[in-house]
Amino acid sequence: MIPLNHYLLVSGLLLALGMAGVVLRRNTLVILMSIEMMLNAANLAVVAFSRFNHHIDGQILVFFILAIAAAEVAVGLAMIVALSRLRRWVGTNEVATLKT
Amino acid sequence: MDLQRALFWIFSLVMLASGLLVITRRRAVDSAIFLIQLFLCTAGLFLLLEAFFLAVVQVLVYAGAVVVLFLFVIMLLEPDPTTESRFPRIAVFGSAALAAALGLAFLLLLRKPVILPDAPVEALQGDLQAVLKPLFTHNLLPFELTALIILSAMIGVVLLSKQDLNKP
Numbered sequence: 001m002i003p004l005n006h007y008l009l010v011s012g013l014l015l016a017l018g019m020a021g022v023v024l025r026r027n028t029l030v031i032l033m034s035i036e037m038m039l040n041a042a043n044l045a046v047v048a049f050s051r052f053n054h055h056i057d058g059q060i061l062v063f064f065i066l067a068i069a070a071a072e073v074a075v076g077l078a079m080i081v082a083l084s085r086l087r088r089w090v091g092t093n094e095v096a097t098l099k100t
Numbered sequence: 101m102d103l104q105r106a107l108f109w110i111f112s113l114v115m116l117a118s119g120l121l122v123i124t125r126r127r128a129v130d131s132a133i134f135l136i137q138l139f140l141c142t143a144g145l146f147l148l149l150e151a152f153f154l155a156v157v158q159v160l161v162y163a164g165a166v167v168v169l170f171l172f173v174i175m176l177l178e179p180d181p182t183t184e185s186r187f188p189r190i191a192v193f194g195s196a197a198l199a200a201a202l203g204l205a206f207l208l209l210l211r212k213p214v215i216l217p218d219a220p221v222e223a224l225q226g227d228l229q230a231v232l233k234p235l236f237t238h239n240l241l242p243f244e245l246t247a248l249i250i251l252s253a254m255i256g257v258v259l260l261s262k263q264d265l266n267k268p
Contacts, residue, residue: 002108002148005210010112010145012206014119020199021123024191029128029174033135036166037119040142043158051149052216054224059151059231060239066154066161067246071253073166077173078260084177085263 007048014041026091028083032076039069108148115141123195132170139163151226 014037021034043062050058080090087094118137125131139162146155224230235243 002105004214004216006108006112007145007149008214009206009210010115012210013116013203016199016202016206017116017119017123019202020195023198024123024187024195026187026191027128029170029177030123030125030131033131033170034123036135036162037122037138040139040162044142044145047146047149047151047154051151051224051226052214056224056230056234059154059226060235062151062154063157063231063235064242064246066157068249070161070166071250073169075253075256075260077169078257081173081176082260090177 004048004052008045011041011045011048014038014044026093028080028090028092028095029077031092032073032080036069036073039065104148107144111141111144111148115145128174129171132167132174135170136163136167139167149226150224151231153226153228153231 018034018036018038018041021037022031025031025034043065046058046062046065050056050062083090083095115138118134118141121134122131122138125134139158143155143158143163146152146158
């Protein structure tokens with residue numbers, strides 16, 4: 001049986017990688033992907049806790065997190081597509097001003 | 101090392117490696133492909149944690165819908181602009197330092213085993229019935245609210261994609 005700490009460590013490292021991705025990249029698509037990575041890390045931690053606490057509520061929470069994350073990605077991508085009509089490339093430097 | 105430990109190591113290492121590749125690839129398409137790999141490894145870890153329903157939902161929703169949506173948008177935007185130029189050095193150092201600090205914090209925090217309360221006697225089932233039964237009885241309200249959120253997200257997407265807001 002793999003101890004809980006191992007799962008939490010993997011989840012934490014994935015969170016760190018996602019955070020590094022958000023800070024490092026200027027392409028908004030990849031920033032969105034890194035956010036999804038962080039949500040995935042949180043999902044892993046919640047499922048690990050659910051397994052080790054013998055409580056199903058964690059898995060139900062993950063179900064909701066998954067659904068909300070998918071909806072959030074859809075809206076974020078729609079925003080990127082709308083932005084791409086104004087600027088040729090949607091990078092963080094190009095959309096840094098409030099003026100269009 | 102039995103099969104469970106071997107699988108855990110394989111899934112975790114491949115997951116972290118593909119996570120690293122997601123954030124470092126120049127082209128957005130490459131990042132999307134490695135994101136699929138990451139989601140599949142997470143599904144594998146869910147299987148090891150005996151959350152069978154969630155593993156399938158993870159593959160279907162995340163790897164099968166979210167990344168496909170990403171790839172559609174990458175395809176819609178012109179191919180050249182999704183390629184980033186060289187990463188600025190300050191960002192590389194800053195993000196590496198941030199990831200190292202957070203990773204180190206987790207490593208230090210998780211040296212001792214996490215103390216859990218006493219588990220109930222019956223085993224936890226992770227199959228379809230065990231997850232969906234509370235979802236439709238005890239957690240029905242969040243379920244319906246999530247449906248509302250998805251509906252509003254759909255309306256938002258349709259609205260955001262309109263070229264001319266004056267025409268219907």
